[in-house]
Amino acid sequence: MLKAVIVDDEPKAIQGLKWELASFSDDVQVINTFSNPELALSYLETNPTDCLFLDIQMPRMDGFQFLEKLNTDDIAVVITTAYDEYAIKALKNEAIDYLLKPIDRDDLAESIEKIKRFKKRHLDTDKIEDILINFTNNNNKKKVTINTDGKLLFLNIDDILFVESDGNYSTLFMTDKQKILVTKKLKEINALLPEQSFFRIHNSFIINLSKIKEYIKNEGYVIMESNHKIPVARQRKTEFLEKF
Numbered sequence: 564m565l566k567a568v569i570v571d572d573e574p575k576a577i578q579g580l581k582w583e584l585a586s587f588s589d590d591v592q593v594i595n596t597f598s599n600p601e602l603a604l605s606y607l608e609t610n611p612t613d614c615l616f617l618d619i620q621m622p623r624m625d626g627f628q629f630l631e632k633l634n635t636d637d638i639a640v641v642i643t644t645a646y647d648e649y650a651i652k653a654l655k656n657e658a659i660d661y662l663l664k665p666i667d668r669d670d671l672a673e674s675i676e677k678i679k680r681f682k683k684r685h686l687d688t689d690k691i692e693d694i695l696i697n698f699t700n701n702n703n704k705k706k707v708t709i710n711t712d713g714k715l716l717f718l719n720i721d722d723i724l725f726v727e728s729d730g731n732y733s734t735l736f737m738t739d740k741q742k743i744l745v746t747k748k749l750k751e752i753n754a755l756l757p758e759q760s761f762f763r764i765h766n767s768f769i770i771n772l773s774k775i776k777e778y779i780k781n782e783g784y785v786i787m788e789s790n791h792k793i794p795v796a797r798q799r800k801t802e803f804l805e806k807f
Contacts, residue, residue: 564589565678566611569596570603570629571618571643576664580616580643583671590675600624604632608731614639614678617658619646630657634731634746639681641674707755709735709745716743720760724789726752726769736789738774764803765796772806 567584571577577596584591594612597603600623607615615638619626626642633640642661659681660674707723709716724736728749735743735752745752753763763769770785770793777786784794795803 565591565613565675565682566594567591567614567616568603568607568612569593569616570598570600570621570626571596571616572598572621572623573618574598576618576643580666583666583668586668587672587675590679600629604629607638608634612638613682614641616641616643616662618642619644639678641678709743709747709752709755716745718743720757720771721773723756723761723771724774724787725771725791725793726756728767736791738788740789762803762806764799765794768793 569577569580571580577598581593581596584593591614594610595606597606600621617626617629617640619642621629624632626644630640636657640658642658643664643666644661645664647663660677662670662674705720707718707720709718718735718737722738724738726749727734727736731746731748733745733747733749733752735745737743749763749767749769753761753769756769760772761769762772764785770787774788775785776788776790778784778795779786783797783800784792786792
């Protein structure tokens, strides 16, 4: 069963598409609808969704601006529009299909088949990625594999200085001064790193214990080899000192 979300500023258009999709109730379940694109973006960040039916012409944010802000690439996007000149641009913006309003049932059926093929490709890719990630993280103690931005990163553990959190994102600071932004929370990164080498020293930081240059006890922070100052959370101070 495909979980679908509809985003359109016209309530009648939403109701019409919901009615059409009801004909495919064995294949598609509309889990939510939005006339406000900002609320839709917030919802999609935290709720698993298979496909998105997205209007182009909206007053607050048009469909193409919406796609630029969408932080996931595993949702099949179908553009809905009354103007066929948007078709090429829609496909260039990685939508898998577009539907002209009023939506034809046969065209909708073809879009649903395209969505199914899209999801199958992603499921197959995810299986391969899981095998690679599990193999590397379980069998190679000197490397960690992180999935980000449509690719797998195989990182040497010794090359990671520390990791900083920014809500749903994390930044890995590397010894070569490279910064790698990943769409993972800090607790997810922490689960991948070996606890004998890394320590979550603060709600916002994980450090590589072997890369500490100094510990300033009175002021409660460590200085890394890169000269970054990282605070030591008061409640983690005892556990941190026990690492040594």
